[in-house]
Amino acid sequence: MSIVGMGGLGKTTLAKSVYNDPRVKRSFDIFAWVIISQEYTILEILKRISSEVSTTSSRDTIIDLAHAISEKLKKGKYLIVLDDVWRENVWDQLQKVFPDVDNGSRVIITTRFLNVAKIADPTVQPHELRLLNEKESWELFLLKVFPRQDIETCCPVYLVDFAHQLIQRCRGLPLALVVLGGLMSTKPKSQDAWQKVVESMKWQFVEGGEKCLKILALSYNDLPYYLKSCFLYFGCFREDMAIPIKTLIRWWSAEGFLPTKNGNTTEEIGLGCLEELAQRCLIQLTGRKYDGSAKYCRIHDLLRDMCISEAKENRYLEIYKNDTVDCAAVPNAARRLIIFNEFETLTYSNSKLRGLFYYGGMHNPLTFKALNGQLSGFKLLRVLNLNLYMREFPSEIKSLIHLRYLRLLADNMKEVPSCIGHLHNLQTFIVGGGELVNISDSLWTIESLKHVELFMISLVNPPNMPNIVLKNLQTLKGLRAGSWIRYMLQNFTNLRKLNIKEVNNDHANALYVSLQKLGRLASLTIQGNGIPSDNVMTAFSNQHCLKKVYLDGKLNCKQLPYNDVFPQQLVKLVLCLSQLEQDPMATLEKLPCLKYLKLGAGSYTGKQMICSATGFPQLLFLEVKGCDELEKWKIEKKAMLCLKSLELISCRKLKVIPEGLKNVSLELLLMKNMPEELKSRIEENTGEDWYKIQHVPNISFKYYD
Template sequence: MADVAVGFVVEKLGNLLLQEAINLYGARGEVEWLKGELETMQCFLKDADAKKNKGDDERVKNWVTKTRDLAFEAEDIIDTFMYYKLRRQQKQPGCIGFIKRFVFIFDELIGRHKVHVDVQGIKTRLLELSQNREVYGISNIGETIGTTSQPRSQNVIPILPQLRDDIDMVGFDDEKKKIVQELVDVNITNQSVISIVGMGGLGKTTLAKSVYNDFEVKRSFDIFAWVIISQEYTIHEVLKRISSEVSATPSADTIQDLSVAISEKLKKGKYLIVLDDVWKEDAWTELLKVFPDVNNGSRVIITTRFVNVAKIANPTIKPHELRCLDERESLELFLCKVFPNQNTETCCPTYLVDYAHQLVQRCGGLPLALVVLGGLVSTKPQTHDAWRKVVESMKGQFVEGGEMCLEIIALSYNDLSYYLKSCFLYFGCFKEDMTIDAKTLIRLWSAEGFLPVKNGKTTEEVGLDCLEDLAQRCMVQITDREYDCSANRCRIHDVLRDVCIREAKENRYFEIYKNNDTVDYVTMSNAPRRLVICNEIDILNYSNSMLRGLFFGVGGFGSHLAFSGLNGQLGRFKLLRVLCLYTTGISEFPSEIKSLIHLRYLEFSYDVKLKEVPSWIGHLRNLQTFILRNGGSLEKISDSLWTIGNLRHVNLPSRTPWVPPPNMGNNVPKNLQTLKWVKAGSWIGNTLPKLTNLCKLGIQSVSNDHADALSSSLQKLGRLASFTIFDGHEIPLNDIITAFSNQHCLKKLFLEGSLNRKQLPHNDVFPQQLVELHLEHSGLEQDPMATLEKLPCLKYL
């Protein structure tokens, strides 16, 4: 993990030197020296990490820890200096503004001198670490700066998104047949529960998914629901998920009303409910009440690690206890991952077969271990040397079960580049078994500065590449894809999440904060860089002013938390880049946020009752993503939001009355890629055509009054891939079709509202590149299929 810290600091130092931000007291030369020395140290970190992980020498472990902490300290020095520099650049009018700028200049001079002193201190300690490296026998193993993974062989076939099958099930065919037969047996009319039991990583969910998607099962039931329970759950959250899955409509959002609505809905048909990853007996006994038995053959499937949970759910039917795979099955699953979409009997070159058998034997028949190891090997060249190194890097004899799997995961983790390691560890900040929005994840990565710069690619495209790389290595799962086959949603196996949390704890990557804990650190460099607050707190008692990310109740770690626990606390974290608030009880925009000028990602979610986004939002010059969900009380958003040049993504509450300013001149966020949901107005003709980098646009309340301006502006948005009209009064369809008829980026079109015609236009003028089309409340009177059936790329209608 130390190579992660050093890698990012090296990159940041390079950027700082390019900006020529430090010129005083000879600090520029010292920063150049620091950058070069850290680059040298990075070359030795892979060998040091390998020695540390093998437990060869406690001194080596201490050396790695000190190197990481030193890199963190260097990053803090850089960001603190940049804080003073950015604060001075903020323009304020009048005499008070002049005085403040003068004071900030004085602060910056002090800051420059402090940089000089601090770099001198780091220089001394870095020289000491360099000398110790030689004493400890840590060698340069020829690693390329910034990556620990082997170059991809031209012979390795990449996993194409459209060809990947996330459910590679091997060895459970007989078990699947038995379960399917139990589900569709017409002789058993009473409701029954079928349990799949096994340790983590044994394939319970994979088997359940294969059964759930089976054709015979699909045609035998009327109502379906798949709900993940996991360790951290509340009955209220679980009932809301079931209600959503079965389209029940409760009269209120209470446990009682949800239970009644679900039960009434399930009585109307033969249902199949899957409760995935049940840890506690109480979970079943509490949920049993909402699953009615009307003697129509309804079924419930439970996956669990615990036999006692299965027996409580149904003491009369023996649970399906999964076994480990035998050697033949293990080899088949391993080769499925190494050589995707190929015949597993012939795909492996004969000169690699022996290595394949050795690798498979080390996994002990555990499917998750085989999948992760196969994902690692798929990134290696198909050569003796490359595969031999993987074999040699594994310990001689793994223990059984979960510990063995963790060792294999650790091997795959250590093989990642420094930026992929940080991307992977970020999954630990989310709730167990949570399905994560890929776009949100990538924006968080971008805000943290994890994503490398690649010529010809946007940050978002680089982020998607990183996510696909982790998926190919089978370290994360892509659970849903967009219309263009890019990742839409993803998740991580709970065993892999355990690795994230273990690594994060050891390396101070993030900390999960417990109620009113007081944590004292020897130095700020020892303090975690991110804080995840899981449960309700009276007041945040945390002293690390160098925090980079704060997650308050994100993803429902418990109940959504009351904001009162953060009152007056945010202003202390001057270097914060990410602030996610899933909170209740917030009616005013927290004024402390004004001072967080490093902030790049700001999200308010859940029960937010903000009435106004204030004018000082424009002070957040680095802000890239601004998300405000469920803010039904919002009345005003300051026009200063538009002045933020780095702004890329704006997502506002649906049905908000906000109308962008009609004419901002050239002072518009030209980097803006996402704008949702804004109200139609005169800005469509004046401001919209200047947002030339827009990829996703959602507008509310469009009518015929906007037809000409909308048509003209849309034609200038050549990168627009997704366009939505929400709650349209009378949508000018002809003008929209005309605007997009010659563009090639538009793939998704969502129109909710009355169209101004009775039939769709002819196929020849309809956008030919459309992949996804939604029409709601359109008022069409003639069958639209005469046009739609001829669209060559349409997949989703």
């Protein structure tokens, strides 16, 4: 099934509305959404499909992945969306992966090109999207200008004529209407303000497939200076990429783009900038978390094209392709260099470079040789993001004294040497992959450090340096527990996120003393075998900012302490491998602010759980996984009244869902690897327990391979 139309017409929006419709979700067993885009490889596409449908393959080759995916899809009725297909041969290369077993499975393709749709299936007429008519355009425009207001009455009479003139310029193209509506939502609702915008659009409308480019440029030109710099940074990411908000804000901060506001953190200011760009409909905030906050953002490919065009014109960035720089007429003068593909040699010099981004991925570590001898030439570099694997720390980095953001991937990199201490302005230091054994003590002398994150098999144990304070440190992740907890941790008084590995009972007293002094801690993760829960949880009572806790490992107690030991403002709690013998719900249901609760594998070994009346007053998300002995679960009336999402995973003995679910306003019920008996009892219309969940719009029952 193909959806065809020009850029900005709403192909992806329509496909998403179908894909996410509750009736569709109930009609299929296996789902996958894969973005193809202009630059792709079949291997990468197959990896994405494999990830979406949860297959495993012995090797990451085209043949092995295709076979594994095909075998998985034969086991159920599947719905696959291939979004933004540009080339005719994509379907030829992929169609053998999708088996036709005559069970109603479907593949949906969105594309700008009619010939692509006809190649995929010449016997079926594609669904060609049309431009919006005048009435539809009027409604969409006003929805963006006056959100959450009545369409019939929201527009003042004195603005109606101006609104019609603006709408006519969009010629029915949804993206143009949305972006222009976003722009006008930021303007005063006065005749003068609207007339100025109308007069700025006296140009003739551009025909063809890029009808809204001038409207997009108009919205960009209207941005405040600092937001223009922030917006152009979206050109540093791959097309259609889900952009991590945390990373983006750290890059903005490293570049000095964010304005200063008294009383606001860098993260809060950055989120404010993103919200303003989203209000103007220049970006989308996606990947919403349980509390409604966004984790990722995206940019439409037409907006990205405009962004890159503007960035090149202003020498803001260059894109390196196949040993050539795709840049404007003035070479080697841009402030940022983006490299999307693997390369062997890099012939490039630019003493004004501020940012270097390499997205190569998991390639041969020798590819780093392409940068050898050149890094030291980028003296003004502030952001260095190298997504390639290297065997040793590049010593040239020591000369980049203006560097504020450094991210590396390690491949058998054992050590970060003392030269790291030369980076006196470093704010963010991230190392992923490999097995890091030692980080030089000099890292902990960099007073500007805000974020240290180690995503790897880390054996790093910081030194005992009691005089080190690091007042700016906010994030500390991936360090192994040791005596540094006693001598250093309590000095990091501005710490907001802490993640410690390999904790055991020997660290009990040190953790108790140090945690009590971290009054701004908002997120705490402790992993280990024998977590000293008594000491840790007692220290909680002094925490007034702590909202997220993750305890991964056996606790040295059989039941959770009374409710008043936990911080009352706790919003998110994850317990894994805790081996609790007493029902944890008796304590957890009394936490007044708890919105997210995950009981992971091995967290509870008992046979029964009870959620009492009025318990969990704000809980939105609940996951119960790997509670192997759980047989009975009771939910009393008025318990979990706000619950929206429930996931039950690998609870092998839970064969009956709770009666009380019929009173819970669930929007999603997901069950994975649950007993067949439970599945038969909740069969739609015929199962004896169907009445308990018939009100839930999105129900899914899955099995792992």
